[in-house]
Amino acid sequence: MESLKRKLRDFAKARDWEKFHSPKNLVMAMSVEAAELMEHFQWRTQEESRNLDRETREKVKQEIGDVLVYLVRLADQVGVDPVQAAEEKISLNETRYPEDKVKGSAKKYNEYE
Template sequence: MPKDSLDDLNSRLKAFAQTRNWEQFHNPKNLTMAMIAECAELVEHFQWLTPEQSMNLTQEKHDEVTLEMADILIYLIRCAERLDIDLIGAVERKIAINEARYPVEKVFGDARRASEYED
C-alpha cells in the first residue's frame, strides 16, 4: 500500500473520530483492546476450518473476513497515529530485521522460530 494511501486513510479516520468527539476514547489502551477484540472475531471465522477450507472461503465468508480485517486495520492506523508511529517505516524496519534473523540459506522451507535454529 502506498504511503499516501495510508496517510489518506489516517486523515479520514481521524476526521471521522473528531467529528463525533471520539478522540477522547481513542487512546492507545482502548484502541489496542478494540483491535484484539477484532482479531478474535477474525480468528472465529477460521477456527474449525481445515487449511484447505481457509483458502477457499464462500463469498459470504470472504466478505465477513474482509470487514473484520478492515476493522483491525482501522484500529491499527488510529493507534499508530495516536503514538506518532510511521507504520510504513516500522514495517520496512521489521522486514530488514526478519531478513537478518531468517537468512534464506538457513530457513528455506522451515517455519521454526528464530531461537530454534542452531547457529
C-alpha cells in the same frame, strides 16, 4: 494509508470520540477485531481456509478493514508510521532468517516470530 489516517482523525473529532481513543483502549479494540477475524477460521481446516466461499470472504474482508482501522488509529495516537514499521521489521527478518539457513524448515520456522 496517509488518507486513511486523516479520515479516521476527522471521524473521531466530528463525533467527539477522541477522549475514548487512548492507545490503551485502541489496542484492546484492535485485538478484539483481530479475534473477530480469527473466528471465521477457527473450525475450518487449513485447506478450507485457503478456499473461502464468497459470503465468508466478504465478512473476512470487513473484519480485515476493522483491524486496519484500529491499527492505523493506534499508530497515529502513538506517533508511529505503520508502513515504515513493517518495512523495518521485514529488513530485520531478512537478516535474522537467511534464505539458505531456513529454507522450508519447520524447525527454524517455529523459532520465527
